[in-house]
Amino acid sequence: MRENLLSDPGRVTLRDYQDHLGPAGQTWVHEEDGVILGFSAATRATATIWALFIHPDHEGRGIGRGLLDCAVDWLWSQGAAEVGLTTGAGTRAEGFYRAAGWREASTTNGEIQFILPAAPLAPHP
Known part of the structure; x- marks a missing residue:
């Protein structure tokens, strides 16, 4: 079963992707043998994870x-x-973010908003 499919993929435009390759944020890909197996994208202005998707055949390998x-x-x-980021409640992604130390901030319409506070800097010796 595939989880966290975009409920309305038409809302995500080519321009959205282009913005995360330039002015709005940054995007990373995991590639093996010339094949992209996953990607993540972050939005600078809102300090959010805009996307994190891994090909289902390659989940569980640490790529995400x-x-x-x-x-x-x-x-x-x-x-x-x-x-911050949002993901569907009751999904494997929810467990993934919780295991990675993210805190639930709110839940609205079946979507959980998670936050990850910046770790305090260690004091210098």
Whole structure:
């Protein structure tokens, strides 16, 4: 079963993707042998994860965690105090984000909003 399919893919436009390759954010891909197996995208202005998708045949290999870490690290480098994202309630993605340390901020219409506060910097010795 495939989860977190876009409920209205027509709402996501080519321009949305283009913006996350340039002015609005940043995008990362995981590629093997010339095939993209997953991607993540982050939005600078809202400090959010805009997308994180992995080909279902390649889930469970750590690709998603690696792509998520890239996006979060980039948002921290842009000065974000916390990072947010939304995902469907009761999905495997919900468990994935909880296991990665994300906190539930709210739930609306079956969508959970998660936040990840920036870790405090360790004191210098």
